[in-house]
Amino acid sequence: xxxxxxxxxAGWYHAxxxxxxxQRYWDGTQWQGGPQAVEQPGSGIGSGGFAGATGAPAxxxxxxxFVAYLIDIAIVIPAVVIHMIVAxxxxxxxxxxxxxxxxxxxxxxxAVVIYNFVYLQGTTGQTFGTSKQGxxxxxxxxxxxxxxxxxxxxxxxxxxxxxxxxxxxxxxxxDQNNQRLSDNTLGNHVIEANx
Numbered sequence: 001x002x003x004x005x006x007x008x009x010a011g012w013y014h015a016x017x018x019x020x021x022x023q024r025y026w027d028g029t030q031w032q033g034g035p036q037a038v039e040q041p042g043s044g045i046g047s048g049g050f051a052g053a054t055g056a057p058a059x060x061x062x063x064x065x066f067v068a069y070l071i072d073i074a075i076v077i078p079a080v081v082i083h084m085i086v087a088x089x090x091x092x093x094x095x096x097x098x099x100x101x102x103x104x105x106x107x108x109x110x111a112v113v114i115y116n117f118v119y120l121q122g123t124t125g126q127t128f129g130t131s132k133q134g135x136x137x138x139x140x141x142x143x144x145x146x147x148x149x150x151x152x153x154x155x156x157x158x159x160x161x162x163x164x165x166x167x168x169x170x171x172x173x174x175d176q177n178n179q180r181l182s183d184n185t186l187g188n189h190v191i192e193a194n195x
């Protein structure tokens with residue numbers, strides 16, 4: 001496999017010597033990761049999830065990401081409502097029992113959030129919301145989900161970048177690939193998963 005010409009910008013390209021219908025990521029100086037299958041016109045999504053004949057991923061739009069975020073936040077609401085009702089009933093039976101049930105509310109919400117934002121997103125690349133919007137989070141180098149550890153690191157870096165004016169989320173309004181600042185820093189992309 002020969003190197004891409006030095007003038008070639010970073011992106012997904014077919015590398016000489018790789019199997020047909022595959023591409024790998026060129027970071028501007030060297031190849032990163034292994035070959036990933038790409039969608040051919042008229043076929044389904046390749047295993048790498050990257051669409052188009054050029055191999056460039058179709059990035060998730062700002063609108064899709066915003067709606068996915070709203071869906072993910074809305075998932076927590078039923079947990080809150082159910083626990084408030086149960087705590088109210090338990091409180092009517094016994095004040096101590098109502099207090100105990102009310103203490104479980106934060107644990108239930110925490111469990112739902114961790115399952116959705118860390119476990120599901122880390123292992124599949126999709127939360128409930130992003131799966132409904134047909135987008136997924138992947139590593140730019142591998143085209144695969146970040147894993148649980150990578151997802152946790154993403155949220156830690158995102159929290160750090162959010163400190164000045166919630167910069168991490170607003171960054172996508174100005175980024176050509178609709179990336180958060182943390183995703184730019186860590187080499188992640190939100191791409192179309194179903195197209």
